[in-house]
Amino acid sequence: MKLHYVAGVASLLVLAAATASADDVTFDATNTASNTSGGQLFDQVIGVDYAEQVLSDASAFVWSIFNQPNPADRRPVDNDEVTLVVEDIGGVAFTSGSGIHLSAQYVGSYSGDVRTEVVTGVLYHEVVHVWQWGLQDYGAHPGIFEGIADFVRLKAGYAPSHWVQPGQGDRWDQGYDVTARFLDYCDSLQSGFVALLNAKLKDGYSEDYFVQILGKNVQQLWQDYKAKFGG
Template sequence: MKLHMAIAAAAAASVLLLAAASTAGAVTYKVNNEATSTAGGRRFDQEYGVDYAKQVLADASSFTWKIFNQPSPADRNSVDAVVLAVRDVGGIASTSGNTITLGAGYVAAITGNDFKTQVTGVLYHEVVHVWQWGLQDYGAHPWVYEGIADFVRLKAGYTAAGWVQPGQGNSWEDSYSVTARFFDYCDSVKPGFVADLNAKLKNGYNVDYFVQITGKTVQQLWQDYKAKYGN
């Protein structure tokens, strides 16, 4: 009897452990350096490293889920793995599906003492593209999606040199840091604004989302934003 109870208890413990492992391993993070023969590829290995990059991908994913108010995997984009590939390509970085490409040339050219911080900021931005909804409308409204990605980067504390200051910019459609700063203002008007906007984007973009979330049109919000900072 005691033996049967012990076996049953062990089996139950194994099930719990397997369930925990399954939950913890729901998303895997992979890093492939395909540019080891280049200066940027070698620098990535020496000054950033595969293990560190994997941890950044995991941290950035968790932070994005928090910003998007997605505590459960059922709330998120269905992604089993986030992949970072360091490649000998032009540009800084890009994302296609679940794969982020980091340009080896960009890595090689980074100056300053905050090398890791600069790369991490880029990765946070790109990780958002893996998880955000509505990318089927990216081509028509890229500023919305880039603004959300930079908003997450902003809230994570990874702003970059050259970013505009709050209130700057000619239009909320200027994209990247201009739109991110504007979304930060919208988030102060209606806490959770970006989470609500991202959720609505699952069905495609509509400018009326601003009214639905905040009660104001995007034009009204932009005018209020500019007025707040004396612009």
């Protein structure tokens, strides 16, 4: 039986596809790969009801990290809906607009905690891509956007054990866990740094944002970060 979630509270309304909602945003998950081993594992261990609740919880968490209690401050999503489709595709996951696509092949091949590390952690990362500003500049500066997504995953407590430790990495905009750790350092210098950075990204990317917010250029901040952690 599939349940309908309204602001995180389950009701007994049975639907063809489970949905969840928060702040008038609807969250919908579908598994189109139930005939594959990865899709079957998704159904057995996770399920669309849980996945939709993760989408809802992750969105609320992103809004808190981005300091966006007012929906007008958030990046708009198509039809006020965030969707997840589990598909028989390669890779891990990708997001296009407000649609998240999760690889059933990846789910099926993972040997660790599938529910927490693969689905919950990955979905928190992908949900950030739905809501973060500035994606028009993603092609030129992917590191900062992937770093912000992993920063949110880190703050939510879903950083997997294989991530780099603080101070590791070759450059600040390396992306993913490296940049996430660096952004966490920047956020320690000024609480809410990532929220301020995300808001500025609405108007396009500029390294000068680091100077505007923290008073130092990003290269100096990277050097300070490496020195602090002996990286």
